[in-house]
Amino acid sequence: MEWFVNIVSGLCLVIGSLFAVIGGLGVLRLPDFYTRMHGAGITDTMGAGLILVGLMFQGGFSLVTVKLLMILCVLLTTSPTASHALAKSALHFGLEPRVVEKEAGS
Amino acid sequence: MSTVWGLYNYWIVIFLMMTGFYIVIARRNLVKKVIGLNIFQIAVFLLYITMGKVEEGTAPILPARDFQTGAELPAYSNPLPSVLILTAIVVGIATTALALALIVRIQEAYGTIEEDEILARDREG
Amino acid sequence: MIVHSILRIVAKLLIPYILLFALYVQFHGDYGPGGGFQAGVIFAAGFVLYALIFGLGAARRSAPPAVVESLIAVGVLIFAGTGVVCMLGGGNFLDYSALDHHDPQHGQHLGILIVELGVGITVAAVMISVFFAFAGRGRIR
Amino acid sequence: MFVTAVAAIIVTMSLALLRATLGPTVFDRILALNVFGTKTVLLIAVMGFLTGRPDFLDLALLYALLNFIGVIAVLRFSKYGHFADPELGR
Amino acid sequence: MIQAIDILVLALLACTAVSVVRMRSLWAAVMLTGIYSFLGAGWMLVLDAPDVAFTEASVGAGIATILMLSTLALTSTEMKRPAASPVFPLLIVGVTGAALCYGTLDMPHFGDPNSPIHQHVAPEYLKDAVPTVHQKELKVGIGNIVTTVLASYRGYDTLGETVVIFTAGLGVLLLLQGPRKAGGSDGREEGAP
């Protein structure tokens, strides 16, 4: 049982780390501000989520796990709100998103 | 080689301090100077904390047990630097607020926060 | 007109928990990391969030500046007053063992708790009123 | 595996730092700040397990709560240039 | 391994500091200061000082950035180009830094348990003093030594610090709440006392 939990939590941690780095790459590589937000979204959901879930497996049934769960909840509430507020003020500031025409085929 | 890694922390901390120092003496903008002071300040905090660390040590909060194995951890880091720096941080932000308030007043009195312009206006009388 | 309803609702959800977290940090200073200094700053941060979302006027209505400014002094008085009570109890200034003659440990514990409370009140009040002072000052062109 | 996580977090932090330095707009910097805050939360959480003392998760919780305030403050400032008006919530 | 993390985080700190120097927009500089403070707090946690990390975290993320930004809102957000050449300041900074680095050669190495700082006072706090104050708590099994030292052993010191904060707050209020000199209110001070 012990080794099973270890393997699962290890997997979560490693995959989460992978997604965090990919999100970071996205923040760096993507062409304009609005697309970069999607990169940040990856680190905030999958990266943070999987790493915290991996740690929860390590924590077992204890208050530590509860705290990790709360951190996850707070992150999942605040990070989209912050993103939304950020995008909204960028839009009102006059930063035009670069979009492809809807009719044009890919 | 062990010298390099053993003293690496001090060197980086000195580098940070000097960065802050450079901002304070080379930049004319008063807010930027306060930012430089802040960087210097945090570098000093880091210097103290570095000295308090003991190898194999753990945070000075009892009981020091490993979460998973339950084993007693061998040593505590030094609590004294923590105590000194803890109060210093809050005092630091209070004094920073005072400095910023002074800057706001300077802006209102002189219309600028660039050091050379303030001095020039003073010379004019 | 409700413009930033998402921000407003999430702030409404979060503010009570930030304030509670500050109080938690305040009272658990003996057991884990934390204490008056940290708690005061976090409490003030909760108020700052309120002021940022709902405006300075609303924040001033819910925490009148006169009350906050007098709390600055109250915190210091609690701290120093504890010391005086210790002296009245026959000990030295700030020697909390004198707070409880039968059980000096309990006295120490109580003294630390009260003193931290004083620190927390002062820090929170100073930070809130400093923020009010900065934010309330209009710009001069 | 904790080490992998810490390494990945630090790499992400440096990527975000690069974005904060490069800009080009103010909003890119704020985005980088936000990502950086999330990564700090994770770093603190993982460090707690790495040193065997996860009792300090309070710190991560604190960051998760306060990072939001920082971002909102920056936004508010970028939008209105001052703090006095109550428009944001109305 | 702690050492490896330590090296990486410190390198990031140094990079952040250098970018703060290079930023001309005060705005961006304030934001990078926020990042600097984040990293500083993380590093303090690595070095077993959770209390300090806690304080730095709450101050850096909660208040410092906001105060700086509100100052910028009242002054200006752009810095004018430095007029003087950077050679002279660099020289001063370089010489000072070199002297300090020379001084570190005599310092105890990082984490050395035999360094002088661990020989006096602190052992008394840790071994002898803590159980007497927190005997009851020790049996239960809990006690934050930092708080104990802060509030009990160094109570005078802490009282002094509190008074300093009190005075600084008073100073800010005196500076900013007085009558305005020129220009007058532009109507933004709604709800002022």
Place this chain on the structure above:
Amino acid sequence: MKHSLALGTTLFGVWLLWSGHYTPLLIGCGLVSCLLVVLLSRRMEILDEETAPVHLGLRPFIYYAPWLVKEIVLANIDVAWRILQPRMPIQPTIVRVKASQQGEIGRVIFANSITLTPGTVSIDMEGDIITVHALTREAAEFEESGEMDRRVTKLEVPD
């Protein structure tokens, strides 16, 4: 009053979960703290059904969260794959989505869910029209299909 009670109970539960030390002194401190926070919230006028959304019950966690997690994971893999490719095959698109929820909080859940799913970010919300910035055309089409909207609306109205 109902909301005060709900908020106070939740806060006290959270305190107990955070604390981990159950001595009379600390529980007393917890009660006082919760009371203080509730009083302050009332004073701040932030205490209503939005602060303590009792009317939603546990439905969001049981019916909605698992589906959302599935969507988030799928979207994550898709976006990550696109970022990793050297040419980055993205087609940034802007679409407008109608939110059919009645209450504010339902709309907030909807907008935040959109943002949480990588590949789509809600960048503006006026009335019941949410502007969504999508990284790819597929993501945009998914939002336009309105499935998420229906699921969030169901949370508000019990069947």
